[in-house]
Amino acid sequence: MPAATRTRWAVIGATSVALVATGCGSSGSGGGSSDAGKSFSYQSSEPQNPLQPANANEVGGGRISQNLFKGLADYDPSNGKLRMQMADKIDTTDSQTFNVTLKSGWTFHDGTPVKAKNFVDAWNWGATTANNQINSSWFADIQGYSDVHPKSGAATKTTMSGLTVVDDTHFTIKLTNRVSYFPYKLGYVAFSPLPDGFFADPTGYGQKPVGNGPYQFVSWEHNSQIVTKAFANYQGVDKPKNGGVVFKMYTTAEAAYADLQSNNLDVMDQVPPSALANYKNDLGDRAIDAPQGSIQNIGFTLYQADWAGANKAKVRQGLSMAIDRDTITKTVLQGSRKPASAWVAEGVEGYKADACGDSCKFDATKAKQLITDGGGVPNNKLTITYNADGGHKEWVDAVCNSIRQATGVDCVGDPKTDFKTARAAITGHTINGAFRTGWQQDYPLNANFLADVYRTGAASNDFGYSSPQFDQLANTADQADSVQASVTGYQSAEAVLAQDFPAIPLWYYRTNSGYSTKVQNVKFDSFGNPAWTDVEVKG
């Protein structure tokens, strides 16, 4: 093909892509006003798994699934509270059996109505071992989960006894135990309904999903972009104010930021560390600095004899007091984090400021005293294991410096090549002393930060922490009759952590992001996601 022809083809190609990207909307210009037909682009990364709701637990696939699907409920982006979507109501009298009533009029993107059986079938499929869904443990509360997903070996059944379809708009969920806040979990994308067409070809469906969410799937150019458009018949409370979202894949945040600055990308996740210092200057009032429901901790290997003693809690409290959180978050982390004062992140339902008390306040004298009282750090040396690929080196070094200067304890970082290696070392119990750990909310409720991390044998309890008192308070909280009572119950459980100190709360993450001049009304929720449907594209 001669060069000239080639260029012309290329131009045509580029134009058609641009047309799809803008939802083919006719452009009516006018400053400040918005055009609900126009799409905006968002920084994303290539999903790691096929797009199946129960298989998306990393951000790349997660945020796309969230927009293509809508479950019984979700979380209001403005305050993090549970908000009903497909469910008209979720009733319970005993916190164990939940009666779900669906709203009518909802359809999948292919036009078929969403019925109660679409939920039950999807959940059963997602929970069954043979289907290899990464999020299958989300269904573990439901009665009969162990039949479809035994601890080892193949499943004996493919349906959970706890799920019963009553009619097209009613079904019941029976749990193995009482969990008062179970509806909060239902906002997670794994609990989305699936159309009947899914079960015939789950793999093919994972490349071309049909959901019931605010946006419908248009195309997936692998490693390049996923195009979605607003679903006209969407019945949810968050009707899109834009024409769709184009998820552009970026390997580096630097490239995305460069595109954002030159208006080729509309909204991004998080500015790269290199831009933290000046992104507010670069973007002016288009810069975003919002709280997130995530916390960074330093955990301890309580399963080791060195750290097991009852007195050692004092040592851990002392180490916590030796960390100058204010200075480190301001200097090393350039204001991208906020010092923590509890084990639950700020803004989460049930967050109680200062649950950590004085132990989270910098005080070198008391720190030294506590460490001596507790019998000192073993060999007077602390190692903090972390993954070197996540930008943690700087703050780990700063924390160590702070500890060294305040207490004289020798502290060093122990970098592992990458996240996988660090995780393997932590879960394999081959590390010594302390390690970086963190928690990002699955749902904005304090139980998620406490039960899932600190309960004896909890899946993410990497510390080997086991406190009968904590477990008992957590159980009581689960049995409570209302979410509110359960929240208070978990606050008492959190108080136990202040005594035992299995982990040092360091700081809460923040969303440091921004948007292009082409969009407005961009707000981020505590998951670090924009309120997708609220974004307005300027006309």
Added chain:
Amino acid sequence: MGSYVLRRVLQMIPVFFGATLLIFLMVYTLPGDPIAAMFGDKAADPATVANLRHKFYLDQPLWKQYLHYMGNVLTLDFGTSFTGRPVSEIMADAFPVTIRLALVAFFFEIVIGLTLGLLSGLKRGSFADTLVLVLTLVVISIPVFVLGYIAQTIFAIDLGWVTATVQDSKDITQLILPGLVLASLSLAYVARLTRTSIGENLRADYIRTATAKGLPRRTIIGRHLLRNSLIPVVTFLGTDLGALMGGAIVTEGIFNIAGVGNILYRAINQKEGPTVVGVVTVLVLVYLVASLVVDLLYAVLDPRIRYA
């Protein structure tokens, strides 16, 4: 000639197996379990992990995995990535993009590199010569990623002449800037190599003879000087085409091009064995073919070189 080509092609077979084995061993013996890592900060569910490991053949001893993999590759089945896409499909998407980028870079390398080299070689000691020497030295001493970010900041963010990243890799005009950045280092080498080679040959007897015969200057430079001076340059260009294909990781990252470099970077991060081994295997083949072509080109440039 024929037997020479045959011998070279046969040589590729052990190189191919050796290279794949080495890459396979390196990727698959890296620490960390890629399946467990799919669960992120959450503890992995043992039943699902066991299932997935089985599905991706990771529960077998390494030598069995290799035999299984090679067995499939011989039937052109490069396996499946974690996303459930066949690796051959992923490569079919990525290679054309990188080939386009590499060709754009290659084009600049030849046109600009040779022109500069010719210019400074013919007029040694002139101002132009000094300028070329200084410029190429500057380019050689700056790492590619620095050059890339500078170019991006100046031309895209400050001046707004181009988009900061490549929006559509099928649009050759968008590949000009990344192509130039990718070509910059090799371009400088080509210029310097050409300059030296021309400088040497200018003093050669056959040039003096040609001049004495009264041949026009065009013919002397075009047919005699350039042709003989190009042998070392062609050697470099040939191997460099392979390097451009594989070495685009940095450039593709800066300009967000969905090519081989990007795929490879992501696959290595996720320890996605089949993709890494597949891509690198193809890159090895590109290298082998490129060096074969170079060797064959010698005969064209200098008829005295014969592969009997």
